[in-house]
Amino acid sequence: MTGDKGAEDLLRRLAPQVLGALVRRYGHFDAAEDALQEALLAAAVQWPDEGVPGNPRGWLIKVASRRLTDLLRAEQSRRRREETAAALTPPDEFVAPPPGEARAPSEEDTLTLLFLCCHPALSQASRIALTLRAVGGLSTAEIAHAFLVPEATMAQRISRAKQRIKATGSHFRQPEEPGERARRLAAVLHVLYLIFNEGYTATSGTSLQRTDLAAEAIRLTRAVRRLLPHEGEVAGLLALMLLTDARRPARAAPDGSLVPLAEQDRSLWNRESVAEGVELVTDALSSRGESVGPYQLQAAIAAVHDEAARAEDTDWGEILALYELLERLSPGPMVTLNHAVAVAMVRGPRAGLAMLESLDTDDRLAGHHRLEAVRAHLLEMAGDTEAARTAYGKAARLTLSIPERRYLQGRAARLV
Structure with a gap:
């Protein structure tokens, strides 16, 4: 989408509200979504020259409704159901749900x-x-x-x-059954x-x-x-994203190459994002009556990393305890992989390598470069440079990311 950045942000914020109004009024999610895209395109073309209208949401609903009405009429005409088409709202009329039928479009x-x-x-x-x-x-x-x-x-x-x-016949409403x-x-x-x-x-x-x-x-x-606002896992996921994204300015060197967490310049991290993420996960974990979920635990782990002024100040004991909880709550190969790194940092690389053995036969990691990359890192920590070089090379061949491949190849070359 082209045009002013503020208008672009506004369009993206309003898009689900407009689509919700269309789907609630007409159904036909597929046609409504197509009509919305045409309305967004029209706004992207017209608003930079003509200015954002006083009621941008109403403008989008009106334009999309006209297009959707045309689409539905054409479809129903093709199916020889003109009587239904005739009952549709005229294209030049602002579309709103009938009184008492449905609420106005909102962010919900x-x-x-x-x-x-x-x-x-x-x-x-x-x-x-x-x-x-x-x-x-x-x-x-x-x-x-x-x-x-x-x-x-x-x-x-x-x-x-x-x-x-x-084809599923789904309606535009949220599931009512709690489960x-x-x-x-x-x-x-x-x-x-x-x-x-x-x-x-x-x-x-x-x-x-x-x-x-x-x-x-x-x-x-x-x-x-x-x-x-009271869903702990929603807060946990947002906290995890913010705490992770806060490191983005330090993740790549000027040439685009990957900089691992332990070697990043932490002065480049976004401290506002770190503070917001820490506050979110702290509030979520301290809420009484709320069960702790995997996103909250991952956010807590990210917070421990982000609050360390230097890599060597990282509280790996706390991270290990959190991974043990996460492994019990939400077991999976990636959790075990990261858990193994924490074990290595607390109990030594050989203990971490022993944990990786359980993943060698896990089909979910077949062909994934992360397993070999972690193995290489732990082998290097253990002083087994030949095996580490081989593992780095294998990981480099498996990844489809060129920056990651170059990083892994560089690690292998340093061990020659």
Whole structure:
């Protein structure tokens, strides 16, 4: 999207509210989303020259409603159902729900849309793409660029996702059953977490980071936090993102190469983000009656790292205790991998290497460079330079990220 940065931010903030109004009034999520994109494009073209209208949300709803009405009429005409088309709201009339039927569009629509975009019938990749398109307001081209796939491929993925939602007969409303709501919220948080991770450390390509994706994940998580201020895991995820993203200015050297955490210039870290993240996770963990979740524990670990003035001041004993809790609460290969590093820092590298043996047969890490990279690091700590060099080389061959590959190759070369 082009134009003034303030207008662009406004459009992305209003996009889910407008889409919510359209879907609630008409249904037809797929057609409503297409109409919204056309309205956003019209705003991006007109607003820089004509100025932002006094009621920008109303302007977008009106323009999108006209387009959506045209689309629905054309579709219904094609199906020979002119009587239904004739009953639709005239295209030049401002669209609003009938009195007493539904509330006016508000930011709460963001959460409803997130639940819809993270429908259990969709694949993880489809959830991410649809979330960025429908809730984030990113164009198909922007999403395709972020994930290094052709625009046509991403367009097909988004189209299939919308058709899949349509086929399930899902309605524009939040789950009412507590268990289903909790599962859907967990899916939403996981999608936002994956978007952030891809932005913070790109899995492939020439760039180490994709700051636009990380920023979008933080923006969306802030929106969920405003709507669910008492959900500890929402606060935990936002804290984790802020505490991690705070290190971004120090993660890359001027030539774009990766700088590991222990070697970063901590004076470059964003201290405002650190302070906000620490406050969020502290409040979440101290809330009485709230069960501690994995995002809160990961945020607590990130806070221990960020509060250390120097790498050697890091309280690895506390980090190890937190990883032991996380392993019991939310076991998984990546948790074990990071747990092994904490064990190595407290009990020695050989103890950490012993933990890695349990991951050698885990199919979920098959072909993943992180296992070999951690193994190489621990072998280097243990003084086994030959084995470390071999592991660094293997990790370099497995990663699709060029900056990470160069870093791993550099580590191997230093051990010759």
